[in-house]
Amino acid sequence: MSNVTRHVLKNGMVVLLKESHSAPVTSWWVLYRIGSRNERSGHTGISHWVEHMMFKGTDMFPGGQLDKMIDREGGSWNAQTSMDYTAYYETMPSDRIDLALRLEADRMANAQFDLEEVESERTVIISERQGSENSPLFWLSEEMSAAAFRVHGYHHEIIGDQVDLETMTRDDLYNHYKQHYMPNNAIVVAVGDFDSDEMLARIRELYESIPAGETPKLFQRPEPPQIGERRVKVERPGSTAFLEIAYHAPAATDPDWFKLALIDSIMSGPSGPGGGNIDNKTSRLYKALVETEVAASVYGSMIPTIDPYLYSITVTVRDGHTLEEAEAALDEQIERVRSGDITQAELDKAKKQARALFAYSTEGVTGQGFWLAFAENFESYQWFGDYVTRLSAVTLDEVNEAARNYLRPQNRTVGWLIPTGADGIEVDEEE
Secondary structure (H helix, E strand, O other): OOOEEEEEOOOOOEEEEEEOOOOOEEEEEEEEOOOHHHOOOOOOOHHHHHHHHHHHEOOOOEHHHHHHHHHHOOOEEEEEEOOOOEEEEEEEEHHHOHHHHHHHHHHHHHOOOOHHHHHHHHHHHHHHHHHHOOOHHHHHHHHHHHHHOOOOHHHOOOOOOHHHHHHOOHHHHHHHHHHHOOHHHEEEEEEEOOOHHHHHHHHHHHHOOOOOOOOOOOOOOOOOOOOOOEEEEEEEOEOOOEEEEEEEEOOOOOOHHHHHHHHHHHHHOOEOOOOOEOOOOOOHHHHHHHOOOOEEEEEEEEOOOOOOEEEEEEEEEOOOOOHHHHHHHHHHHHHHHHOOOOOHHHHHHHHHHHHHHHHHHOOOHHHHHHHHHHHHHHOOOHHHHOHHHHHHOOOHHHHHHHHHHHOOHHHEEEEEEEEOEOOOOOOOOOO
16 A cells, blocks of 8 residues: 555554545554464463453553543544454544553553452453353354364454453463563554654654563464364254354465455355455355245355464354255355356456445544554555455456365364254254
């Protein structure tokens, strides 16, 4: 992207600046190169928990006042923990963005981990996990990840395992913070209505004095190749059955990622690089599963990640139909794609829809700030700038080859969520 400038401070912090003068607003992002993929057994969920603790404040910015300070200046703020990163942002009127810069600089080095606050937040996070457990798809997703990844850190949920949330200590959290929250492990991004020279000077003033730490040695374990189909069955109270099929997929830096993203668009509807999709009523799977009333809904997910992850398809089975029916219908469509029956017209339409969705998701300064930081984390911010170009360059032959290579039964994990009724008595799936 020609209008983005990249700088590296003396302490190793990466700075990306993009001026956008369409509105008097600026978004400020701080992304740390640490996520749930780097968590050892016993410490699963620690990145997410530390994210929560960062909102408890510092001596300079007491936790109880932070929301009011941001609101008073007309801003919004939040944070997110991913498999590959932990990120914080503030989007504010441009003449008030200095508060965000000062706040993030202070909590990069001076966050408090008060023991009472840690214990209070333990209750909050355990409740958050238990709330997720009310969704059958959470249980299915957790079992699917655990089956698809035997070795790699992608095998556990971002929120962490219940036993780890019960046993991690204040020192565990604080040590995680001190080991990873440092300028040389951070990417900061400003997008909005500012002068780049003035913004860079202010960033240097606030951040360059924060000392670099020892470069974190991230816990990483590469996943060995899968050598045969894996299957899981989860039985949970409820009345709805779900099917998920997940294929091992390449990392976002692999050219094949874009090919599978287009296959996902053709199969289950236009989807953006952040996952999820918009109206998919013209997609193959909607016509084959939803219009035939085998399924109530179907969607795909192809998320860009640092390491090879998954291309997944999730089906909500309609009442009166079985998991066997849904899987057979889905398999039929997958085999059609593997046989090479995608047309040039379908590919062109998928490209057009994906470009539109990407443009829509990145039109604001907050979205642009996120994607610049996100892309810089696993390759370069240029991945974001080149997204549409790389998508457009994919050929029909390449799509067909990717379908043959990745959508093999030996490369997938199949999951069934079998409802057991409200009282735990298994529901008869026979019509």
